[in-house]
Amino acid sequence: MEIGDILKNKKLVLFDFDGTLTETAHPHPQIIKKLLKNFRIEISLSEVKREFERLPAEMSDLEKIYVTAREIFAKNGLKFDLTETNKEEIWKAAEDVYCEELNLRKNASEFIAKLRATGKTITIVTNSFDRLMQAFKHSDQIKNFDKVINHVVTRNDVKNPKPNPEIYQHTVGCYKDILRNEIIVFEDSTEGIRAALDAGLDVIQVESGEIENDKVFAGTGRAKVVGKIKGFDELI
Numbered sequence: 001m002e003i004g005d006i007l008k009n010k011k012l013v014l015f016d017f018d019g020t021l022t023e024t025a026h027p028h029p030q031i032i033k034k035l036l037k038n039f040r041i042e043i044s045l046s047e048v049k050r051e052f053e054r055l056p057a058e059m060s061d062l063e064k065i066y067v068t069a070r071e072i073f074a075k076n077g078l079k080f081d082l083t084e085t086n087k088e089e090i091w092k093a094a095e096d097v098y099c100e101e102l103n104l105r106k107n108a109s110e111f112i113a114k115l116r117a118t119g120k121t122i123t124i125v126t127n128s129f130d131r132l133m134q135a136f137k138h139s140d141q142i143k144n145f146d147k148v149i150n151h152v153v154t155r156n157d158v159k160n161p162k163p164n165p166e167i168y169q170h171t172v173g174c175y176k177d178i179l180r181n182e183i184i185v186f187e188d189s190t191e192g193i194r195a196a197l198d199a200g201l202d203v204i205q206v207e208s209g210e211i212e213n214d215k216v217f218a219g220t221g222r223a224k225v226v227g228k229i230k231g232f233d234e235l236i
Contacts, residue, residue: 003204003227003235011182012175013115014168014201017126017133019188019208023103027094028052028061030101032068035093041076048072065090095135098128104141105206111232116148121178123151125171125185127161130154163191168199184226197223204229 007013019025029048036043052068059067066082069090073080080086112122126133133152137145153171160166172180185196188208196203205228229235 001226003229006184006202006204006226007115007120009182010120010184012121012123012178012184014123014125014171014183014185014196015112016185016187016189016192016206017124017128017136020186020192020206021104021108021124023105025188025208027097027102028065029068030097031090031094032065032072034097034101035065035069035090036072038089038093039073039078041072041078043072091131094132098132098135099139102136102139102141105231107231107233107236109142111235112142112148113144114236121150121175122148123153123171123174124149125153125167127155127167130156162189162195163198165195165199168196168201172199172201180223193225197225199223202226206231 015021018027024030029045029052032048032052033043033045036048048068051072052064055064055067070080070082116122124133130152133154142148151171151174153167153174155161155167158164158166158170168185172178172183175183180200181202183201185192185201185203186206187193187196187203188206193203193205200223202223203225205225207228207230
């Protein structure tokens with residue numbers, strides 16, 4: 001079935017943010033680079049990525065940001081402890097990146113506007129924090145944000161982020177008059193797709209290099225990946 005035909009019968013469209021609506025799935029190295037620059041430490045993004053990616057996968061993103069920054073500070077003869085002041089410096093660097101450096105995928109804003117024009121409800125469902133989404137909102141990359149985006153659900157709204165299905169279950173609960181088969185999710189990552197499927201929601205996979213294109217996903221019920229797109233320009 002064509003993506004356009006799938007969307008016709010959907011009332012609620014849920015979008016992941018990092019890597020789905022934006023070109024960058026993992027902005028954490030950019031945040032570290034911005035933090036270092038604020039302390040007058042110049043370093044290439046590729047070097048920051050090397051330091052960040054060598055850390056254990058089980059570490060949280062916040063832990064990785066701090067540890068990477070701390071080690072680069074140390075190499076420059078400086079100390080960077082996780083004080084409340086330095087936590088705020090990390091937040092400020094992250095806000096700057098979300099407001100100034102993250103770029104939407106081509107035609108993402110136009111596609112959202114097109115969906116809203118047909119009366120669909122649009123919600124962003126993201127593992128990002130509310131403070132960062134507020135910063136992105138001020139970038140004005142999504143035109144008339146408050147008019148075209150009905151709701152934003154963030155990590156602040158749940159205890160367990162993706163791949164746990166809680167964030168999608170929470171979102172469905174916000175729209176009690178809409179059935180699961182009237183909802184579609186746009187996701188780009190393994191974690192996000194699994195979360196949506198386990199919440200009983202069908203998914204359109206947005207290719208981003210995060211997962212193998214031939215990967216087969218299995219949810220806990222009838223939900224499935226119903227289509228794949230390379231970008232939103234093909235839906236305009």
